[in-house]
Amino acid sequence: MKTRYLTEGCILSKEIRGLSDRPIMYEKTVLTAELIEALQAFFITEVSVDRTLIDGKRFFPKEVIDPELDQVEESSDFTELYLKSIQAYKRLFRNWQAGSKVDVAMIRLIMIPLLDKALEEPRNILMLHHYCNKEDYLFHHAISIGLIGGYIASKMKCSRADVYQLAIGGCLADCAMAKLPPKLLTKTESLTVEDYEEIHKHPIFSYKMIKDSSIIKDSVKTAILEHHGRLDGTGYPKSLKTKPMNLFSRIIAVADVFHAMTSERTYRGKQSPFKVLEMILHDEFGKFDIEVVKTLLSSFASISIGSSVKLNNGFIAEIMFIDASHQTKPIIKLKDSGQVINLSLTRELYIEEIL
Structure with missing residues (x-):
């Protein structure tokens, strides 16, 4: 049984051993919310459990109840x-549009299986x-906000949790769009x-929709509320002007x-993407966390080398080299003629699309 499907009251049918081959949890341990969280913290993905819960009821895991989500994982x-x-x-x-609560x-x-896969192949x-x-x-x-935000956090050496x-x-930042x-x-x-006035209300309502969840940290809940805020005091909601944005808020703001x-x-x-990153870095200077932006930019630049791109004049080229001081304007080679062009030296040419 995958640990993400466990609920309180599950009973272990086999002990769980760690890297030292010593039992982390023993057979017949009754799982609490804290113990399930501990299993996930140790990155234990599967355990063996009885089909009967501690209260005598039959255990119907979510992988049986919702096979479509299980297909996502597989x-x-x-x-x-x-x-x-x-x-x-x-x-x-x-479902949220119909009135259901956010689960x-x-x-x-x-998100977790998808992010794990994405981190294996970051170009995606x-x-x-x-x-x-x-x-x-x-x-x-x-x-995409979740994936890009998670990727930035991993590159900034945040813990896997x-x-x-x-x-x-x-x-969940935009869940109130529903x-x-x-x-x-x-x-x-x-x-x-x-x-715009209507749309600008959504961070407050998104926060209200998830504020009682025990699964996400308070700092993440705050980030959902603040993700349209800006470091220079602009953005929205307008009431958020009394304290600095936390790191999660600053990452989600850039990803968004x-x-x-x-x-x-x-x-x-x-x-x-190159044009957008340049705009965020220069035109929007002071609004976004510079370290977060640079983390995304340097990652994007290193992964883009060798990619085919379309220029604003319609020509197709290949990215040959990216100078650390001009990461949004790489050196390219035209596919047709083989001409090498340094985009940092020409204002009239820029990358319109990555193919």
């Missing part, structure tokens, strides 16, 4: 796993904008002042704006 290909996760999140979102445990079941994380479409933008955005926490929090008028979510024309600006939305076109 996928071996990142793209397949990602797209199944989108559909799983979409079903949950529809954070279900978000954890979606930085190419998430390719999957996004206008119709399902909200669902792609939620999953905090990386998981951040991924779950990032995924409470907005449906016509606002699918609007194709430019948003009005009134539309990076994916949003690189994705196709109903009322706005997408921009290239």
